[in-house]
Amino acid sequence: MKLEATEVLELFVNGSHSVVEIEPNMFLLDVVRDRLGLTGAKRSCDTQVCGTCTILVDGAPVSSCTFLAHDAGGREIVTIEGLSSGGTLHPLQKSFLDHGGLQCGFCTPGMILAAVALLNEIPNPSREEICAFLDGNICRCTGYLKIIESVQSAALEIELQRT
Amino acid sequence: MRAFTILEPTTIEEVCRSLARYDDAAVYAGGTELLFAMKQGLADYGRLIDLKGIAEFGGVEIDFKRGIVRIGSTMTHTRLAKELRTVLPLLADVASRIGNVRVRNVGTIGGNLSFAEPASDVGVVGILLSARVALVRPGARRVVDLSSFFVDAYETVLQRDEIVQYIELDIPSPLVCLGYERFKLTERPLVAGGVALRIDHSRRVIEDARIVVGAVNPIPRLLEGASEVLLGVALTELPKAAEVAARLAAKEVDGAGDFAVSERYRRHMTGVIVKRACLNAANDWAQKMEG
Numbered sequence: 496m497k498l499e500a501t502e503v504l505e506l507f508v509n510g511s512h513s514v515v516e517i518e519p520n521m522f523l524l525d526v527v528r529d530r531l532g533l534t535g536a537k538r539s540c541d542t543q544v545c546g547t548c549t550i551l552v553d554g555a556p557v558s559s560c561t562f563l564a565h566d567a568g569g570r571e572i573v574t575i576e577g578l579s580s581g582g583t584l585h586p587l588q589k590s591f592l593d594h595g596g597l598q599c600g601f602c603t604p605g606m607i608l609a610a611v612a613l614l615n616e617i618p619n620p621s622r623e624e625i626c627a628f629l630d631g632n633i634c635r636c637t638g639y640l641k642i643i644e645s646v647q648s649a650a651l652e653i654e655l656q657r658t
Numbered sequence: 659m660r661a662f663t664i665l666e667p668t669t670i671e672e673v674c675r676s677l678a679r680y681d682d683a684a685v686y687a688g689g690t691e692l693l694f695a696m697k698q699g700l701a702d703y704g705r706l707i708d709l710k711g712i713a714e715f716g717g718v719e720i721d722f723k724r725g726i727v728r729i730g731s732t733m734t735h736t737r738l739a740k741e742l743r744t745v746l747p748l749l750a751d752v753a754s755r756i757g758n759v760r761v762r763n764v765g766t767i768g769g770n771l772s773f774a775e776p777a778s779d780v781g782v783v784g785i786l787l788s789a790r791v792a793l794v795r796p797g798a799r800r801v802v803d804l805s806s807f808f809v810d811a812y813e814t815v816l817q818r819d820e821i822v823q824y825i826e827l828d829i830p831s832p833l834v835c836l837g838y839e840r841f842k843l844t845e846r847p848l849v850a851g852g853v854a855l856r857i858d859h860s861r862r863v864i865e866d867a868r869i870v871v872g873a874v875n876p877i878p879r880l881l882e883g884a885s886e887v888l889l890g891v892a893l894t895e896l897p898k899a900a901e902v903a904a905r906l907a908a909k910e911v912d913g914a915g916d917f918a919v920s921e922r923y924r925r926h927m928t929g930v931i932v933k934r935a936c937l938n939a940a941n942d943w944a945q946k947m948e949g
Binding site: 518541549556557562632 | 659662706710759845
C-alpha cells in the first residue's frame with residue numbers, strides 16, 4: 496500500500512500510450528483536458544447528471560468529472576478526439592453534422608461518445624432504446640429529435656459498412 | 659477537495675486494518691456517491707481505500723440448488739442488470755434504471771446500500787425480496803437482514819471498520835408475483851414501491867403480501883398495515899383491495915415534505931404508486947399463468 500503525494504499514471508488514450516504524474520485526487524476530466532490537451536470533454540454540472548464530461552473507459556461511458564484518474568490507469572480511454580481516423584469522421588460524427596444533431600455543440604462530444612457505446616451494445620436500437628441510453632446526456636438546444644435521427648442514421652450506415 | 663492518498667489493498671484484512679488504523683479513511687469502489695459528497699464539501703477523507711481489488715467483494719454466485727443468489731458488493735449496476743436478467747429480473751430491471759448509464763457503469767450495489775440514500779430503489783427491492791447482507795470487519799462477519807440494515811437517511815448499522823461484503827437473495831418462488839413502480843421528477847425517485855404476493859394457486863387467493871416503499875421515508879421499509887390488507891384477498895378482488903392498501907400506505911409512510919415537494923403530494927403519489935405496483939404484481943401473475 497502506497498502513501499505518496501503524487502502517483503505516476505499510465506494511460507491508454509485514443510490508442511496512444513501516455514504517462515502522467517498526478518495527484519491522487521485528480522479527476523479523469525482534468526487529466527484529459529489539462530495534462531493531455533484534449534478539451535472535447537467539458538465540465539458543466541460537475542455532478543454526474545449532464546453528460547458533457549462523458550468519456551469512454553473500456554468502452555463504457557463514465558462521468559469523468561467524478562471519476563478518479565487513478566481508476567483509469569491501464570484502461571482504454573476514448574475521448575471525442577479519438578473517434579475520427581486520419582481525417583475521416585466516425586459515422587456518428589458525420590451523421591450528427593448531416594442531420595443537424597447539434598447547435599451550440601457543448602453537449603455533442605459527450606452525446607456522440609454515449610451513442611458510440613450504445614451502438615456497440617445495440618447495433619440496431621429502437622427509438623426507445625436510444626432515448627433510454629442517452630437520457631443521461633442533456634441538450635439545451637436541439638430538443639433531441641435531430642440527435643435521435645442522427646443516431647438512427649449512423650446505426651444504418653455502420654450496418655451497411657459492415658456488410 | 660483536499661489531497662488524499664489512495665490505498666489498494668488485496669485482502670479484506672488489509673482493508674479492515676486500514677479502516678481501524680486511520681480515522682480519516684473511507685472505502686470506495688465506484689465512488690459515485692462518495693466522491694460527489696467530497697466535491698460538495700459534505701465529506702472529507704485523507705485516505706480512500708479502493709475495494710475493487712478484493713476478490714471476495716466481486717462477482718455473482720448463483721446456487722440454483724438452494725435457490726440463492728449472492729452478489730458481491732463491488733458489482734456495478736450495469737453488470738447486475740445483465741447478469742441477473744433471468745434469475746432476478748426485478749432487481750436487474752431496477753438496476754438498469756438507476757441514475758443514468760454513466761452512474762450504472764461505475765456505481766456498485768454495495769456502495770448504493772452503504773450510502774443509504776433514501777431514494778435508493780435497490781434498497782426497496784432488496785427488502786421486498788427479504789435480502790440479507792454480509793458485513794465484515796477484522797476477524798468477524800455477520801449477516802443482517804436488509805430490513806434491519808438501514809437506520810436512518812444516510813445511516814446504516816455498519817460499524818466504523820465494517821464493510822458490506824455481499825448481498826444475498828432467494829430466487830423468488832414461482833408462486834410469488836412481483837410488481838414495482840416508481841415516480842421520478844429528476845434523476846432520483848420521488849417514491850418507489852414494490853409489492854410481492856404469494857399466491858395460493860389452487861384457491862387463487864393471496865396467502866402472503868409484502869408492500870415496501872422507499873424514497874418518501876428516511877429508509878425503505880415494509881408497510882405492515884398496507885400489506886395486511888391484501889392477506890386472504892381473492893385475486894379477482896385485488897383491484898379493490900389495492901385501492902384500500904394504497905390509501906393506507908399513503909398514511910403509513912413518513913412522507914415528510916421539503917421545499918420542493920409537499921407532504922400532501924408525497925402521500926398522494928405513494929398511494930398512486932402502491933396501487934400501480936399491486937396491479938403490476940397481478941399482471942405478473944397473469945403472465946405466469948399464460949406462460
